[in-house]
Amino acid sequence: MKNKNIINNTLKKLASTLFFGIAIGMGLTGSLFSKESASPMKVVAISQIVEHQALDETYRGIVEELEASGYTPKKSLKLFYESAYGNPLTAAQIAQKYVSLKPDVMVGIGTIAAQSLVGANKNTNIPIIFSSITDPVTAGIVANLDLPGGSVTGVTNWIKLEPQIEKFKQILPNLKRLGIIFNPGEGNSVILVNRLKAVGKQMGIEVIESPATASVEVGMATEHIANKVDAIFISNDNTALSAFQAVVAAANKSNIPVFVSDLDMVPYGAVAAFGPDQYAVGRQTGKMIVQILNGTSPTKIPVEFPQKSEFYINLDALKLLYLQVPESIIKSANKLITKEKEAEGETSK
Structure with missing residues (x-):
């Protein structure tokens, strides 16, 4: 990296x-x-x-x-x-x-x-x-x-939210309350939060939102809900992603995992991502x-969508949070992230 x-x-x-x-x-x-x-x-x-x-x-x-x-x-x-x-x-x-x-x-x-x-x-x-x-x-x-x-x-x-949440529940089976940090001034983030609430309702998960209008507010927004949720989810919100280390720090302090939709953020402390x-x-x-x-x-030229999605797991983050994940889930990851290397996993179908 x-x-x-x-x-x-x-x-x-x-x-x-x-x-x-x-x-x-x-x-x-x-x-x-x-x-x-x-x-x-x-x-x-x-x-x-x-x-x-x-x-x-x-x-x-x-x-x-x-x-x-x-x-x-x-x-x-x-x-x-x-x-x-x-x-x-x-x-x-x-x-x-x-x-x-x-x-x-x-x-x-x-x-x-x-x-x-x-x-x-x-x-x-x-x-x-x-x-x-x-x-x-x-x-x-x-x-x-x-x-x-x-x-x-x-x-x-x-990409659809349902398969992402399913992957996160494989890692955290007791996931009932999911926090999301987002910028209410970014239209697509508002849309995504509303969609996540609808999907969460169908899947028995309560979505708890915490707004951050600037990068400097992201850490405080995470701290505000960290003790109220089972995990944090950052999905395509550029404000939250620009201060991602603050999200991870606040979540680790409360001993809860961070999930993302951006694969590139997994090496920076997210537990897992399923996305493009x-x-x-x-x-x-x-x-x-x-x-x-x-x-x-x-x-x-029609608008295009990502050609494929992949599943990344951060083994170091799992260890830090004492999360026990079945070996079958670990093997299903396209890539396993560790401090030493990014190990190629089996392709998830």
Whole structure:
């Protein structure tokens, strides 16, 4: 994971350097592509709502898919990247900046980043690809999954809640009260909480919510419900994920497990996850971007879902919490996480 972080940071520094270097070097005050300064290189501008391991893996997947398809930064691609650091206002400013640059494709990683791009693009028709969004229809990003319409399409990271909860109950059979930390200002998180409550009711589980509107509030939000629940669940909420270590610390203090839907967070203290590989979601997104760069209209590309889900278990977290799990469940995991290594497990069908 350390090497992955190094790669992520290197890629992002390169993207940011390109953004400002080109803007300053060419003396631009508006579009990068006036008739006087036309460039043969394609342009991709990526906005990420916040930096955390899951979304960073999405970004890495996008960039590596672009490179694999022949779109290499500095050689055949101008790649711009900015993070909004979880701030909707910053996301809106980034979106306005990108629209003024008139790139070939704008990419929004995370709901608010994508919503900001769509809002800024109302008077233009720049193709937009979103990635790692739970419900793009309810979020107002597309009108329909099969026929998105307009200039927007992308890849959602949504998978059904029922199989996730079933996996968690295999690890914690007496799970009756499940806490969830979420940002009420992020539309998809509100949708997810409501869906979780409905699923929980069907499965005999009470869902107890605790809001956090900023990363600095996540630890306190977890502490607030840690003694009232049997486990904590973080599902695709970027605010909670950006302060995930605070969630784990508070949960460990109360001796309760943390479950997640993002596989990339399991090495950081979650007990288990059943969900999509965010890097693979990034590669899917990259393929869509390549289609656009090669001339396909986004109106002809339906929204895609993750191609597969996997089950990860953190053996160290199990040991820390003295959780006894049947060997059959351990063997069903696609990957077992330990401090020493990430051991490949049997594929769960």
